[in-house]
Amino acid sequence: MSALLERLAGEQQLPTDDFGDIRRRAQAALMQHGFPDLKTEDWKYTPLKLLEKREFSAEQAASSALREPGFKAVVLHFDNGLLNLDDLDLPAGLRIEPIGRESLERADYGDRAGAFAWLNLARFEQGLRLVIESDQDRPLVLALTTAEGFAADVHPRLEVEVAEGVSATLIDYQYDAGAGLVNRVTDVELARGARLNHVIRRGGGDSAWIERTVVNVNDEADYRVHVLDCGGRLTRQDLRVHLLAEGANGEIDGIGLVDTRQHIDYHTAIEHKVGHTNSRESFRLLGDGSGVGVFNGRIHIHKGADDSHSDLETANLLLSEHARINTKPELEIYAEEVTASHGATIGQLDDDAMFYLRSRGIPADAAGALLKYGFAAAPLEGTEPVEVKDWLLEELQRAL
Amino acid sequence: MLRISNLHVTIDDKPILKGLNLEMGPGELHAIMGPNGSGKSTLGYALAGREGYEITDGSVEFEGQDIAEMEPEERAAAGLFLAFQYPVEIPGVNNAYFLRAALNAQRKVRGEEEVDSMSFLKEVRESLKSLRMDESLLKRAVNEGFSGGEKKRNEIVQMAVLKPKLAILDETDSGLDIDALKLVAEGINRLRDDKRSFMVITHYQRLLEYLEPDHVHVLSDGRIVESGGKELAGRLEREGYAFLEEAEA
Numbered sequence: 001m002s003a004l005l006e007r008l009a010g011e012q013q014l015p016t017d018d019f020g021d022i023r024r025r026a027q028a029a030l031m032q033h034g035f036p037d038l039k040t041e042d043w044k045y046t047p048l049k050l051l052e053k054r055e056f057s058a059e060q061a062a063s064s065a066l067r068e069p070g071f072k073a074v075v076l077h078f079d080n081g082l083l084n085l086d087d088l089d090l091p092a093g094l095r096i097e098p099i100g101r102e103s104l105e106r107a108d109y110g111d112r113a114g115a116f117a118w119l120n121l122a123r124f125e126q127g128l129r130l131v132i133e134s135d136q137d138r139p140l141v142l143a144l145t146t147a148e149g150f151a152a153d154v155h156p157r158l159e160v161e162v163a164e165g166v167s168a169t170l171i172d173y174q175y176d177a178g179a180g181l182v183n184r185v186t187d188v189e190l191a192r193g194a195r196l197n198h199v200i201r202r203g204g205g206d207s208a209w210i211e212r213t214v215v216n217v218n219d220e221a222d223y224r225v226h227v228l229d230c231g232g233r234l235t236r237q238d239l240r241v242h243l244l245a246e247g248a249n250g251e252i253d254g255i256g257l258v259d260t261r262q263h264i265d266y267h268t269a270i271e272h273k274v275g276h277t278n279s280r281e282s283f284r285l286l287g288d289g290s291g292v293g294v295f296n297g298r299i300h301i302h303k304g305a306d307d308s309h310s311d312l313e314t315a316n317l318l319l320s321e322h323a324r325i326n327t328k329p330e331l332e333i334y335a336e337e338v339t340a341s342h343g344a345t346i347g348q349l350d351d352d353a354m355f356y357l358r359s360r361g362i363p364a365d366a367a368g369a370l371l372k373y374g375f376a377a378a379p380l381e382g383t384e385p386v387e388v389k390d391w392l393l394e395e396l397q398r399a400l
Numbered sequence: 401m402l403r404i405s406n407l408h409v410t411i412d413d414k415p416i417l418k419g420l421n422l423e424m425g426p427g428e429l430h431a432i433m434g435p436n437g438s439g440k441s442t443l444g445y446a447l448a449g450r451e452g453y454e455i456t457d458g459s460v461e462f463e464g465q466d467i468a469e470m471e472p473e474e475r476a477a478a479g480l481f482l483a484f485q486y487p488v489e490i491p492g493v494n495n496a497y498f499l500r501a502a503l504n505a506q507r508k509v510r511g512e513e514e515v516d517s518m519s520f521l522k523e524v525r526e527s528l529k530s531l532r533m534d535e536s537l538l539k540r541a542v543n544e545g546f547s548g549g550e551k552k553r554n555e556i557v558q559m560a561v562l563k564p565k566l567a568i569l570d571e572t573d574s575g576l577d578i579d580a581l582k583l584v585a586e587g588i589n590r591l592r593d594d595k596r597s598f599m600v601i602t603h604y605q606r607l608l609e610y611l612e613p614d615h616v617h618v619l620s621d622g623r624i625v626e627s628g629g630k631e632l633a634g635r636l637e638r639e640g641y642a643f644l645e646e647a648e649a
Contacts, residue, residue, distance in 0.1 A: 350488075351451070352488045353489075353490050355448075355450050356487070357498070358449075358471065358473045358476070359448050359472045359473075359481075360476055360498075360499075360558065361502045361503070361506035361562070363471075363473045363505060364471070370493055370498070370501065371490070374490055374491055374541070375491070375492055377492040378491055
């Protein structure tokens with residue numbers, strides 16, 4: 001057994017609650033498969049050396065500071081990973097309840113590629129189910145922050161359900177100031193005709209941040225996510241969008257920034273399970289210093305998912321000799337009458353554009369910053385509502 | 401205003417300008433004509449300071465200052481403007497933001513205060529209107545998705561806002577229909593005064609009919625081989641550049 005496995009699973013007591021059997025099953029799966037290594041295809045660019053060297057502390061860190069976004073919102077603060085359930089003041093149509101057995105019993109994360117999800121299932125401290133029952137006029141912000149001095153491993157688990165025909169905006173605002181492990185699993189279900197504007201704004205410190213998000217999109221439902229990842233010591237996001245019924249639509253737009261001592265890895269998959277479903281993805285990485293960025297975007301159009309449509313593009317900008325970007329768009333089509341496209345580019349700042357800006361009086365540094373901003377802002381332009389878009393663009397400007 | 405003496409410019413060690421001499425006084429409009437490959441665009445880029453355009457001999461003085469070692473942004477702040485033959489698209493950077501950043505960067509170098517956004521927008525809107533461009537262009541990314549004609553007119557808008565002392569217009573008339581050509585010519589004429597100078601690089605007499613150049617020069621093989629008044633442009637239009645070879649023969 002690897003030291004990491006021993007530290008994170010073997011030596012630990014499982015939480016005691018009604019889910020003991022489920023937890024033991026997950027623990028057994030994890031012990032059997034172990035953690036991924038560089039020979040695990042889905043993890044080959046993301047070594048876990050950082051985690052292997054790290055000692056996790058069981059001590060409670062001080063409360064983390066909540067950063068209020070600059071717009072009116074309903075904010076739920078997951079302080080060091082856990083939501084304080086006392087004094088929750090939720091608007092009408094929004095409900096939070098403990099997670100139920102049923103979905104946990106069904107959970108299957110396969111072999112070692114799914115080790116962190118098994119770990120989450122074995123060890124989650126707080127399992128919550130968030131139900132959005134009616135249209136929300138304010139965005140809902142899930143602020144997951146860690147404090148300086150945070151050195152624990154936490155395994156938050158969340159289910160989000162958007163009811164039939166309901167529209168909502170959900171913002172994952174994640175800010176890390178610690179040096180622990182955040183290992184979250186989120187399952188999202190969009191009922192018929194529901195629409196979810198999802199925003200992921202992440203960035204920060206020295207923690208390892210591992211997220212697995214699975215979104216089930218039912219008939220005529222519409223899932224759109226915009227990602228602004230400002231880089232972290234080790235970030236891995238798995239994002240899977242399942243288009244389950246006719247008229248389902250899934251769109252992913254994202255930008256990840258990495259600089260020295262940062263590593264981010266986005267593995268996305270859009271599964272067209274039936275026909276007449278649409279998807280689009282545009283993901284960008286900007287690498288500076290000795291940062292490492294990984295993007296693996298997979299579109300899978302299943303057998304029988306005829307008349308589906310999908311576009312996938314990834315553009316990448318390398319700003320320094322030592323930055324590294326591994327990018328791979330994947331298109332697998334087993335259906336007929338499908339229109340699909342994919343493309344990938346990696347480049348540097350455009351000389352023509354630099355000269356154009358400088359010829360208008362903008363100094364080289366500022367011209368470079370403007371071009372970086374232009375590159376990074378493009379995937380965020382379609383964010384709704386507009387106050388959230390403006391906030392994201394301000395956050396981006398600060399990050400650059 | 402501008403004194404170019406014995407200018408030699410190479411690109412990747414290939415000589416393009418081979419001893420070019422030209423003097424321009426304040427308030428003058430000079431047209432530069434010449435066959436393809438004669439070095440017209442190279443002259444524009446070399447004056448604006450593009451990397452890779454190496455001055456190997458001769459000098460360029462702009463208002464008494466040697467500009468050969470100056471960065472492109474320093475030249476811009478000193479009052480030099482190049483309207484590009486092929487304006488560059490800058491995705492994700494909004495036109496209004498870009499133009500205001502450019503103007504304020506120049507003003508900062510000159511020790512002037514930043515323009516406030518109200519008066520800036522008022523001026524840009526007036527320029528857009530006079531060039532019959534839609535105000536929505538301000539919110540769009542620089543030149544992205546613009547038609548060829550819109551890109552060229554956008555260069556004139558930038559010139560009107562930045563108010564250079566010397567504007568170099570590199571084939572701004574190419575690709576314009578007759579109505580757009582008139583608008584561009586009007587845009588240039590509105591800016592003419594007894595101090596501001598223009599170097600208009602063009603293939604055709606058409607634009608010059610609206611601009612009334614003070615001098616017309618013919619550039620051939622990296623040198624100015626003929627200079628004259630506006631009647632020279634008419635002669636070139638009628639006879640082409642064949643007479644150059646005859647003169648050389």
